[in-house]
Amino acid sequence: MExxxxxxxxxxxVRILSVEDYLQLPWCTVILADMGAxxxxxxxxxxxxxxxxxxxxxxxxxxxxxxxxxxxHLWNRNKRxxxxxxxxxxxxxxxxxxxxxxxxxxxxxxxxxMERFGLDYEALRQVKxxxxxxxxxxxxxxxxxxxxxxxxxxxxxxxxxxxxTGYKGGxxxxxxxxxxxxxxxxxxxxxxxxxxxYRRRTGKGVFIDMSMYETGISCIGxxxxxxxxSGTYPPRMGNAHRWMVPHGCYPCAGQDExxxxxxxxxxxxxxLCQVMGRPDLLEDPRxxxxxxxxxxxxxxxxxxxxxxxxxxxxxxxxxxxxxGIPSASVFHAKDLLTDPHFRQRGFFERYTHPPEVEGVxxxxxxxxxxxxxxxxxxxxxIARLGEHNRPVLxxxxxxxxxxxxxxxxAGVIGTEPVDAERLRPRPSPPEAQVRLGSSAFWDxxxxxxxxxxxxxxxxxxxxxx
Amino acid sequence: MSIGLVNDLVVLDMSQGVAGPLSAxxxxxxxxxVIKIEPPEGDYARRRGPFPHxxxxxxxxxxxxxxxxxxxxxxxxxxxxxxxxLLKELARRxxxxxxxxxxxELDALGVxxxxxxxxxxxxxxxxxTPFGQYGPYKDFAVEDITLQAISGFxxxxxxxxxxxxxxxxxxxxxxxxxCAAIAxxxxxxxxxxxxxxxxVDVSIAEAVASQPPMHIVQYAYLxxxxxxxxxxxxPTDGDxxxxxxxxxxxxxxxxxxxxxxxDFFQAPELRDPRxxxxxxxxxHGAEIQAILVDRLRxxxxxxxxxxxxxxxxxxxxVQTPEEVLACPHLNERGAFQEVAHPALGTLRYPRSGFRxxxxxxxxxRPAPLLGQHNEEVYCGWLGYPRxxxxxxxxxxxx
Numbered sequence: 001m002e003x004x005x006x007x008x009x010x011x012x013x014v015r016i017l018s019v020e021d022y023l024q025l026p027w028c029t030v031i032l033a034d035m036g037a038x039x040x041x042x043x044x045x046x047x048x049x050x051x052x053x054x055x056x057x058x059x060x061x062x063x064x065x066x067x068x069x070x071x072x073h074l075w076n077r078n079k080r081x082x083x084x085x086x087x088x089x090x091x092x093x094x095x096x097x098x099x100x101x102x103x104x105x106x107x108x109x110x111x112x113x114m115e116r117f118g119l120d121y122e123a124l125r126q127v128k129x130x131x132x133x134x135x136x137x138x139x140x141x142x143x144x145x146x147x148x149x150x151x152x153x154x155x156x157x158x159x160x161x162x163x164x165t166g167y168k169g170g171x172x173x174x175x176x177x178x179x180x181x182x183x184x185x186x187x188x189x190x191x192x193x194x195x196x197x198y199r200r201r202t203g204k205g206v207f208i209d210m211s212m213y214e215t216g217i218s219c220i221g222x223x224x225x226x227x228x229x230s231g232t233y234p235p236r237m238g239n240a241h242r243w244m245v246p247h248g249c250y251p252c253a254g255q256d257e258x259x260x261x262x263x264x265x266x267x268x269x270x271x272l273c274q275v276m277g278r279p280d281l282l283e284d285p286r287x288x289x290x291x292x293x294x295x296x297x298x299x300x301x302x303x304x305x306x307x308x309x310x311x312x313x314x315x316x317x318x319x320x321x322x323x324g325i326p327s328a329s330v331f332h333a334k335d336l337l338t339d340p341h342f343r344q345r346g347f348f349e350r351y352t353h354p355p356e357v358e359g360v361x362x363x364x365x366x367x368x369x370x371x372x373x374x375x376x377x378x379x380x381x382i383a384r385l386g387e388h389n390r391p392v393l394x395x396x397x398x399x400x401x402x403x404x405x406x407x408x409x410a411g412v413i414g415t416e417p418v419d420a421e422r423l424r425p426r427p428s429p430p431e432a433q434v435r436l437g438s439s440a441f442w443d444x445x446x447x448x449x450x451x452x453x454x455x456x457x458x459x460x461x462x463x464x465x
Numbered sequence: 466m467s468i469g470l471v472n473d474l475v476v477l478d479m480s481q482g483v484a485g486p487l488s489a490x491x492x493x494x495x496x497x498x499v500i501k502i503e504p505p506e507g508d509y510a511r512r513r514g515p516f517p518h519x520x521x522x523x524x525x526x527x528x529x530x531x532x533x534x535x536x537x538x539x540x541x542x543x544x545x546x547x548x549x550x551l552l553k554e555l556a557r558r559x560x561x562x563x564x565x566x567x568x569x570e571l572d573a574l575g576v577x578x579x580x581x582x583x584x585x586x587x588x589x590x591x592x593x594t595p596f597g598q599y600g601p602y603k604d605f606a607v608e609d610i611t612l613q614a615i616s617g618f619x620x621x622x623x624x625x626x627x628x629x630x631x632x633x634x635x636x637x638x639x640x641x642x643x644c645a646a647i648a649x650x651x652x653x654x655x656x657x658x659x660x661x662x663x664x665v666d667v668s669i670a671e672a673v674a675s676q677p678p679m680h681i682v683q684y685a686y687l688x689x690x691x692x693x694x695x696x697x698x699x700p701t702d703g704d705x706x707x708x709x710x711x712x713x714x715x716x717x718x719x720x721x722x723x724x725x726x727x728d729f730f731q732a733p734e735l736r737d738p739r740x741x742x743x744x745x746x747x748x749h750g751a752e753i754q755a756i757l758v759d760r761l762r763x764x765x766x767x768x769x770x771x772x773x774x775x776x777x778x779x780x781x782x783v784q785t786p787e788e789v790l791a792c793p794h795l796n797e798r799g800a801f802q803e804v805a806h807p808a809l810g811t812l813r814y815p816r817s818g819f820r821x822x823x824x825x826x827x828x829x830r831p832a833p834l835l836g837q838h839n840e841e842v843y844c845g846w847l848g849y850p851r852x853x854x855x856x857x858x859x860x861x862x863x
Contacts (some may be wrong), residue, residue, distance in 0.1 A: 008658060010652065010658070011651070012658070013658075035651050055683050055686040055687050056686065057686050057687075058686070070683070070685065071679060074681075074682050140798055140820065141820075142797070142798055142823075143798045144793060144794050145794040148774040149719050149774070149778075149779040151703065151781075153716070153781065154703070154714045154716060154779055156781065157712070157713075157714040157781030157782060157783040158781050158782055158783075159784070160786045160789045161633065161634075162714075162783050163786070164786070165622075165633045166630065167623070167624075167630055171707070171712060172783045173622065173624070174703065175622065175636070176621055176676070176677060178679070179632070182676035184818075186644060186647060187818050187819065190491060190647050190650060191470075191817075191826075194470040194471050194492075194650060196654060197470065197654065197657075198468070198470045206468065206822055207822050208821060210819040213795070214795065214798070214815070214819070215818030215819075217789055217800065217818075218817065220633075220786060221531045221814065222634055224790060224814075225527045225809075226515050226517075228812045229518070229812065230518050233786050234515075234633070238630055239610060239628065244608070247608070247610065248610075249628045249630075260610045260611045260613075264608070317615075321606065324606050328611035329614065330614045330619050330629055331614065331616065331617050331620060332617060332620045333681050333683065333684040333690050333691060334690050336616070337684060337685065342600075342671070344599070344600045345668070345671070347674065364681070365681070365682070366675050366678040366681050367675075368675070369672040369674070370644060370651075370665055370671075371665070371666045372648075372651070372655075372663050372665055372666075373666075374659075374661070374663045375651070375652075430688065433689055434689070437692070437694060439683070439689040439690055439691055440691070442687075442688055443684075446685075446688030449688075
């Protein structure tokens with residue numbers, strides 16, 4: 001798109017202090033950090049979960065493996081890393097001094113944890129009356145279930161979405177590995193932005209109590225209304241649709257390759273028959289009318305599968321799209337990363353790590369689903385553990401070098417996890433992942449596929465490969 | 466009285482279906498003044514349903530009713546010169562315009578971003594489309610299943626030995642709508658600094674593709690392609706197992722030692738050294754599954770869920786929509802709001818997912834009837850006489 005005026009980042013000047021781990025808050029603060037917010041991620045040296053989730057470049061965790069993990073890089077880009085032991089008074093004191101110069105404090109610990117640190121909303125308001133505080137958990141800060149723990153997959157179940165998803169006649173199916181985490185992350189980002197707007201306008205802060213469960217039920221709102229009006233909702237129906245037919249996911253040439261097709265109108269049905277080279281189906285009493293097709297869905301799906309099975313999944317998609325029929329290949333990670341459309345839109349961004357972060361070099365990351373005519377986000381940096389301890393404590397808070405050294409000595413701050421060797425990851429080899437079924441296949445030459453090699457030649461980094 | 470986080474914003478929503486309308490609903494439910502601009506025949510969601518008892522009625526589409534709460538409704542045929550002019554008049558007075566026409570169509574009608582910017586430099590134009598404003602797939606026809614497919618979401622859903630399976634209820638569109646609302650608010654924040662609006666290009670496929678993004682990293686760091694099915698052969702990593710009256714999602718998360726898990730399920734055989742490590746549990750997953758299935762057979766799903774959660778395991782109970790509506794925890798938190806709609810009656814709608822300052826957030830007002838607010842908006846807001854309305858109606862402009 002054209003650039004109208006000078007580029008700006010919408011959240012420049014906004015400071016967010018985030019006591020976060022796992023996904024639903026980190027992915028929210030990434031959204032805000034990408035667009036210019038100064039996010040200070042408060043990390044604990046005793047719990048570095050996200051930093052030890054891998055994957056490590058070519059499965060080789062190095063000396064400082066906690067700085068090398070791909071999930072950490074993806075979830076924590078553009079955030080400053082400040083390690084603080086919040087169980088110690090100096091840690092709490094430093095965090096309160098930061099609160100005094102921040103706009104937002106966000107946290108996703110279990111209900112009750114921030115109270116133990118003396119960092120609940122009332123305590124923060126004493127320090128900064130117009131602070132915005134977001135607390136985000138599985139079940140919220142109030143109510144009978146408030147202390148219950150949550151993972152995205154358990155919340156999928158609780159929201160009702162799993163009950164509605166699954167194969168015809170089969171058990172409920174979990175939506176997707178992290179759907180509820182990321183949906184909650186988005187809701188977190190949205191409400192923080194609305195609260196920042198509200199504060200610009202009124203000068204008032206606000207206390208936000210976010211629940212992943214409640215965000216999840218808003219995703220099945222239509223089924224909730226249908227139950228109330230009709231006493232029913234759609235059964236689990238695999239890839240079928242309530243009224244579209246044909247509508248499904250069909251096998252293509254190759255192993256585990258699929259294409260989806262959705263036919264909405266009589267006109268689209270006629271065109272589908274033409275593309276399949278089966279004009280005879282238009283006369284076939286089993287399929288000639290919508291009612292007949294509805295009654296003979298299984299036979300129709302089998303006929304379509306017979307056609308798709310011999311073709312490449314992209315060929316089917318492109319031939320049907322030429323005729324305006326909704327169809328798309330079922331893409332996996334490699335398809336997405338090499339697809340011309342996503343590439344042209346810059347949906348995957350390259351970032352070259354500094355040589356201090358051993359063995360990573362240039363990699364590609366998922367970025368943002370929106371683009372602005374004037375504002376442009378990018379990956380500016382990815383912090384090593386404790387990389388910003390000194391800049392934050394000295395430059396923002398005015399701590400003396402002696403005071404910082406003392407905190408280091410007391411273990412309040414640091415750059416290495418407690419008991420690092422115990423955490424040392426033992427990643428399972430790609431061949432084993434494929435054998436056990438968690439991975440479909442392995443491309444040992446993936447660097448060439450992603451053109452990562454050529455990017456590295458000009459860089460300062462010496463690749464291990 | 467709830468806090469209206471965005472009750473100063475004036476939003477025009479000329480999008481249809483789910484994604485664009487949801488983005489405007491999310492703002493409307495927090496107080497924004499949203500005017501829904503429908504073509505004279507109405508948003509296509511009015512014809513798609515689902516409808517109560519499957520009886521089609523343009524004022525009873527539950528999809529329309531849910532994704533258009535809190536909006537005022539007007540009709541306008543923007544494909545006529547006078548309609549386009551009226552759109553400009555509305556845009557002059559608005560902060561945000563949300564649209565979902567095919568890329569290029571708005572320009573062709575003479576109301577593309579450059580024209581709108583000239584009228585109102587503070588206006589934020591948000592285009593919510595399947596693949597964004599440019600790129601080889603920008604004109605592709607889509608349905609929810611094809612959006613789930615092309616974005617990598619579908620491939621990861623379902624069982625390894627079966628085809629991928631779609632996630633119910635237009636989740637791709639819902640993801641697109643939520644991301645569009647975020648993008649809109651980012652542009653609003655930028656406008657505080659520059660005083661200027663901008664054009665925002667939201668891609669629904671990219672919204673879906675940004676979750677779950679971990680498989681992208683697995684390929685970019687290792688060259689492995691993640692697939693669907695249980696991520697681990699160990700059922701206590703999140704499998705759904707049957708109880709007496711439904712399903713429970715089992716994880717050993719929460720920090721409890723494995724022995725405590727064995728006690729919880731009254732399954733001393735789980736203390737066998739073969740199951741003591743994660744690796745061992747992965748290796749002997751089928752045996753663990755058989756033991757758990759046996760122990761769960763006589764237990765109720767809620768009993769297992771609450772007992773386990775109180776002991777700090779992380780479990781999930783598979784609830785039906787009616788169980789969600791009846792959930793005491795949700796009701797205690799005020800997660801639903803009763804909304805009276807003239808055609809659908811009074812129903813409980815889920816709120817936004819968060820509470821503000823200790824109160825349920827925002828307020829849900831019913832979706833508009835077709836053209837319900839024509840007079841209020843065209844006469845009351847733009848100042849046209851009632852006769853003009855009659856004339857436009859006769860000529861198909863509204």
